[in-house]
Each structure stands twice: as C-alpha cells, then as structure tokens.
Ligand SMILES: Nc1ncnc2c1ncn2[C@@H]1O[C@H](COP(=O)(O)OP(=O)(O)O)[C@@H](O)[C@H]1O
C-alpha cells in the first residue's frame with residue numbers, strides 16, 4: 001500500500017535520504033532501524049509529506065498518520081484538544097473510538113498535554129495519529145526516553161491495532177530487539193541508504209548486520225554481558 | 237589582464253559626480269538632504285546588517301546631534317567647529333547610555349523600543365525650554381572655521397561630501413577589523429556568537445553608538461544648514477525613510493546606505509516635482525510619497541531581500557564569471 | 566471623587582481600544598511570529614469607513630459591522646504581503662508590514678483626505694457614581710468585553726480556533742496533523758483586522774482619526790501587547806486597561822500632553838524588566 005521509489009531528500013546540499021526504495025503491504029508491520037543521523041526521521045517526514053523530496057516518489061493508497069519523534073504535543077492544550085486536532089485532516093471529531101482503543105486517554109482528557117509523563121504523551125501521540133483513521137501508522141522512536149514497562153504496553157497496543165484493524169505500521173526504533181520483536185520485517189538504514197532488509201528473525205541472525213550495526217548488542221546478548229560496555233545494556 | 241575592479245570604477249564615478257554636482261545644480265537643498273541621509277543610513281545599515289538590530293527611531297540621534305549644535309552655538313556661544321565635533325560625540329554617548337537598557341531588547345521589541353525613544357526625545361525637546369520648547373531653536377549661526385564663514389549652500393554640500401567619505405572610510409575599516417568580523421556573527425545568531433566568544437552586549441553597544449554618532453554628525457550639520465531645530469524636524473516618518481533606504485540599498489554592505497539614500501531621495505524628488513504641478517490636487521503629494529515608501533519597502537523586501545547592492549554585485553559576479561574572468565567583486 | 570471616576574471610566578474606554586488593537590497584534594504574533602505594524606492603519610480605515618457608511622448609506626449597527634468586516638479583509642491583504650512569501654524572517658516581515666501601513670496611509674489620504682474624520686456615535690451621557698460619562702465610552706467598554714469573550718470562546722471552543730491555537734503552540738505538529746499553517750496565519754491577520762477595525766469604529770466617534778493616528782494607535786496596541794508577552798490576549802486586555810487608566814490619570818492630574826509618553830515609558834520599562842522572559846517566549 002506504500003511504495004517508495006528511489007527517494008532522495010536533501011537539506012541544502014546535504015543528502016539525508018539517498019535513493020531509497022521499498023514497499024509496505026497493507027496490514028504489514030515493518031521496522032526501520034539504523035544509527036543516529038541515518039535519515040530515518042527524514043524518511044518518515046518525507047512519507048508524511050512534511051519534507052519535500054528532491055527526487056523519487058512516495059505513493060500511498062490510504063491515509064498515513066505520524067507519531068513524531070519527540071512526541072510533539074500541543075503542550076498548552078488539553079489531551080482532548082490534542083486528539084481532536086489529530087482528526088483535522090478528515091474532520092473527525094469522534095473521540096469514542098480512540099478512547100475505546102486507548103482507555104487510559106479518557107482518564108486524562110482534561111489535562112494539559114505538556115504536563116503529562118513521557119509515556120502518557122506517547123500514548124496521546126498515538127491516539128492523535130489514530131484520530132486520522134490511518135491505514136498506515138508511521139512511528140518515529142516509539143521507546144525513546146520511556147520506561148520499559150510503558151514501552152511494552154505501547155507495543156501491545158500497536159499489535160492489537162494491527163491485528164484488529166489491519167493498520168499497517170512503519171516503526172522507527174533504536175531499540176532493535178523491540179523493533180524486531182514487534183515487526184516481522186525490517187529495513188536497516190545507514191547514511192541515507194538501505195544496507196540490509198528482510199525478515200527480522202533473519203536480520204537478527206545475520207552476522208554482518210549484527211557485527212556491523214548491532215554488534216555490541218549482539219555481543220551483549222550472546223556473551224551474557226561479560227564484556228559488554230555500559231552503553232550497550234538493554235535497559236532493565 | 238585588466239586589474240581594474242568594476243566597483244572601484246563605480247566609486248570613482250560616484251565621487252566625481254558628487255564633486256561636480258554642487259557646481260552645476262541650482263538649489264542644493266535636495267543634494268544636501270540626500271548626503272545627510274546617506275551618512276545616517278550608512279550607520280543604520282551597519283547596525284541592521286551587521287548587528288542584526290532594527291532601529292525605527294534613528295532620528296532620535298539625529299535630533300541629539302542637531303540639538304547639540306543648536307544649544308552649543310545659540311545658548312553657549314561655542315565655536316561652530318567645536319559643536320560640530322561635539323554633535324556625534326554627544327549622540328554617541330547618549331546612545332551608549334540608553335543602549336545599556338535598550339539593547340537588552342531584541343527583534344520586534346528593540347524596533348518598537350527605538351521608536352518609543354524617538355517619540356520621547358521629541359517630547360523632551362518640546363517640553364524643555366532649554367532644548368527649544370515647542371517653537372524650537374532658530375538663529376543658529378552659519379558654519380565656519382576661524383575667519384572663513386560659509387555664506388551659501390555649496391560649502392555645506394562639499395563638507396557633507398567630505399564627511400560622508402570619512403564615514404564610509406571608518407565603516408570600511410571597522411567592518412574589516414577583527415571586531416567587525418566578530419560582530420558579523422551577531423546577525424546570524426546571538427547564541428552562536430556568544431558561544432564563539434564574541435562579547436555580544438559590548439559589540440552591539442559599540443555598533444549602536446557608532447551608528448548614533450553618524451546620525452548625530454548628520455544632525456549637527458543639518459542644524460547649521462537649515463539653520464533651525466524643532467521637535468517637528470525629526471518626524472517618525474523620516475526615521476522610517478532611513479530604514480527604507482537601508483533596506484533598498486542592501487543591509488550590511490558598505491555602499492548600501494549611499495545607494496539607498498541616492499535612489500530613494502531621487503525618486504521622491506521626482507515624484508515631488510510631478511505632484512506639485514499646479515493643476516493637480518494638493519493631496520497627490522503625500523499620497524505618492526506614502527505609496528512610494530510603502531511600495532518600495534514591500535517590493536524591495538519581497539523581491540530583492542538582499543537589497544540593490546548585493547543583488548547587483550552577485551549579478552555582476554555572474555556576468556564576469558560567464559565571460560571567463562576570475563571576477564573579484 | 567467624581568473626577569476620579571470620570572478619569573477611570575474614560576481610561577478604561579481608551580484602554581479598551583489599546584487592548585483591541587494589541588490583541589490583534591497578539592493573535593498574529595502567536596501564529597506567525599510577525600508583529601503587524603499596519604494594525605494601527607487598519608483601525609483608522611475602520612473608523613473612516615464607518616463614518617462614510619453611516620453618512621446616509623447604512624443605518625447604525627450595519628454601518629459599523631460592514632466597516633469591521635472590511636477591515637478583516639484588509640487584514641488578510643496585509644497578511645498576504647507579510648507572510649505570502651515563504652521564508653521571510655519575522656523582523657523583515659515587520660518592515661514589510663511597515664510598508665503595508667504606508668500603502669494604507671496613501672489610500673486613506675486618497676479616499677478621505679488629510680483631515681481627521683469622525684463618525685457619529687452614541688449621543689448623550691449618563692451619570693455613573695456621580696460622574697458624567699459619555700454613552701459612547703460605555704459602548705466602547707461593553708463592546709470590548711463582548712469581543713474578548715467571543716475571542717476567548719473562539720480559541721478555546723471552536724475547531725477552527727483550536728487549529729489556530731495549535732499552529733501557534735507547535736507549528737510542526739500542526740502541519741503534521743494536516744493544518745495549513747500559512748492559511749492559519751492569514752486567518753490570524755484577518756482576525757487582527759477585525760479587532761483593529763472594531764477598535765477604530767469604537768474610538769473614532771470620541772477621538773477623530775486621521776492618517777496620522779496610525780503610529781500612536783499601533784504603539785499603544787504594542788504597549789498593551791507587551792504586557793501579554795505578545796502571546797496572551799487576556800493579559801493584553803489588562804495591559805491595555807492599565808495603560809489607558811494610567812494615561813488618563815496622568816492627563817487629568819498632571820498634564821494632558823504626557824499621556825502618550827506615560828504609555829511609552831511604561832512599555833519600555835516593562836519590556837526591559839521582562840526582557841529575559843520576552844526573549845525566551847520569542848525563542849519558544
Ligand atoms: N532540518 C534539518 N536541516 C538540516 N539537516 C538536517 C535536518 N534534519 C536532519 N538533518 C540531517 O539529516 C541527516 C538525517 O537526519 P535524521 O533524518 O534526523 O536521522 P535519524 O532520524 O535517523 O537520526 C542527519 O545528518 C541530520 O544532521
């Protein structure tokens with residue numbers, strides 16, 4: 001349902017996305033991983049039409065909604081207003097559906113979004129995106145700065161959504177284990193190019209990917225932490 | 237290989253034209269006002285282009301310079317040369333003084349703050365009898381040094397030309413100095429400049445005071461030329477005109493102020509001549525004036541945001557490089 | 566005592582117009598970061614248009630409303646100049662709106678000449694707490710109250726108003742959910758035109774307006790808006806009322822000609838004292 005063809009995005013003379021092509025089928029969950037500055041956010045923003053591509057095409061049958069990096073709340077507005085604004089593009093003002101899917105949101109509807117915890121804000125960001133009744137949910141850094149329990153809960157919501165609604169998900173995630181766990185298929189991005197793609201299980205086993213990009217992580221897992229540097233710890 | 241820089245040719249042409257004009261033109265008031273504006277706008281362009289601070293009330297410093305001359309000559313009987321030298325100094329000191337609180341403001345706030353300053357200077361002038369009160373100060377003696385006294389307009393124009401040259405020279409030296417390069421960072425981002433070790437506040441204050449000195453110098457000279465100073469001599473519209481000239485000429489360029497002042501003054505003069513035809517309605521003058529000001533600002537900013545000088549410079553650079561010359565413009 | 570009441574009421578009436586003009590500046594600044602220098606000129610057009618319309622063309626009420634609507638359109642036109650071109654930095658936009666205000670001045674002189682114009686207002690006066698108060702001044706206060714209530718409701722209750730607030734609060738996210746932030750900017754300019762026009766229509770009967778009034782009007786409005794950090798309409802209302810009352814008290818007890826300077830001085834002091842906070846709000 002989403003088809004990207006030879007997409008190039010530039011900031012001035014700097015190339016952030018350098019000729020990327022891939023597809024996401026209806027109802028599919030795809031992970032997009034890669035180091036900082038790889039161009040993941042740029043790619044997502046190009047897909048949502050927030051940055052203009054330099055060349056190449058983004059074709060999508062159906063609606064895309066985004067859960068942006070850093071959550072991007074309308075901080076001084078209530079949760080309810082944040083959700084309502086999520087439905088702006090299709091003039092959807094029916095909150096019931098989202099409150100059914102994410103019942104926690106109903107409890108904080110009157111609170112200012114800027115005052116919520118990171119996990120609650122991420123929940124609002126997901127709810128806000130759902131208000132656009134998307135066929136594809138593009139999520140940028142789901143777990144960033146959140147406690148693992150909260151992340152697990154959010155991931156569960158995504159799976160549920162995908163199962164019950166058939167909403168496709170494109171998940172940008174630093175936490176590779178989480179990404180591979182949630183999404184059956186994954187793309188590995190570096191310096192604006194896709195350097196590996198395939199089923200998550202295979203990628204997770206692939207020696208090159210493990211060594212070159214998640215080497216530390218893989219080492220941490222297989223060597224039971226004995227020689228793992230502090231930065232590689234999967235948060236407890 | 238021709239080593240003649242086209243810009244230097246232009247400068248020479250402008251200088252020659254400037255020196256010839258006083259001898260061929262009849263009424264020199266227009267020329268004089270244009271030169272004075274060029275002095276003020278050179279400073280304003282420095283302030284806006286290099287320090288990134290907009291002043292909508294540059295006339296406040298012109299007024300301070302003019303009042304210095306008026307008070308110095310008529311009240312204290314000081315020699316003309318002394319008060320003319322004092323005018324920029326007093327204006328600069330005034331700017332340094334008010335600049336300390338005022339320059340804590342930026343952007344819109346500073347723009348409105350300087351405008352408020354101008355209006356308050358006007359009020360001070362009209363309420364304090366010492367500064368002339370509502371009727372202003374008249375009877376300012378002609379300028380002169382020693383025994384030689386200026387008896388007609390021409391020497392004033394020549395003096396203004398000389399002072400403009402001086403102002404341009406000083407500006408050039410400052411811009412090219414280490415201090416100038418540091419200041420340039422201010423127009424980009426103050427935070428960046430600060431972290432690069434540029435003393436932001438002091439730098440802004442120096443440029444602010446310097447632009448005020450230019451304005452004070454022009455004000456002082458205008459007081460001798462007119463020879464009359466009143467609160468109405470410095471309307472806000474005139475300060476806006478300086479901004480228009482600076483913007484039209486090109487902010488942050490050495491010659492932008494002069495080019496802007498010449499073009500805008502000439503345009504206004506032509507419109508003035510056209511609209512003062514006896515058979516036309518008397519309101520046509522102000523209508524054309526406002527429409528021109530507004531039109532110039534909008535068109536210049538939207539379609540030539542850099543101003544004329546940078547636009548022409550880059551066009552010339554392109555033309556030169558097309559011809560295969562290693563153009564150093 | 567009755568003197569004081571009279572000063573207070575006329576101060577509140579005057580301050581109401583500052584607040585209306587200032588809230589127009591705030592509405593535009595929140596969404597676009599631009600300070601609209603033409604806001605004073607738009608108010609003048611409001612007052613003058615109502616004078617023309619009420620001169621036999623339209624009855625009271627309709628004439629004023631038509632003038633205010635026209636000012637809304639004028640506001641959008643100014644907005645098209647100021648933010649029509651992408652990537653114009655806010656300070657340059659300020660100077661563009663300065664240019665726009667000069668164009669409006671040219672139009673004002675062309676259409677209405679250079680002399681002050683004053684439309685008919687409410688006749689007569691009433692006694693409030695022993696003080697004789699013109700009914701027009703009470704109308705100004707009441708209309709301002711209604712306008713601010715409507716503005717507050719618009720921003721907090723209407724979907725469109727929420728879109729505007731969202732564009733001000735987080736332009737990136739606003740774009741992300743599909744809000745056309747540029748259109749919202751133009752809408753803000755239109756709204757500001759309406760507020761400015763309302764101010765002009767309301768004050769022109771007691772303070773005749775000429776093309777020359779633009780500067781005092783936009784400065785007073787800005788002074789009021791400074792109290793709200795250029796972001797809060799409600800604090801702008803209080804700022805405007807405070808400035809109006811302070812001005813009238815100065816005029817009444819000290820000297821009439823210092824009224825504007827009083828406002829300017831207060832504005833400068835507030836700006837300088839709060840400069841750090843203001844810069845932060847600007848950056849945000
Ligand atoms: N607004 C921007 N302007 C200029 N460069 C940018 C901008 N946003 C991102 N970049 C650059 O583009 C590259 C990709 O960034 P991004 O898409 O944010 O990567 P990721 O999300 O994978 O960390 C980086 O080199 C970054 O510095």
Ligand SMILES: [Mg+2]
Pocket residue numbers: 037040041042069140
């Ligand atoms: Mg990113």
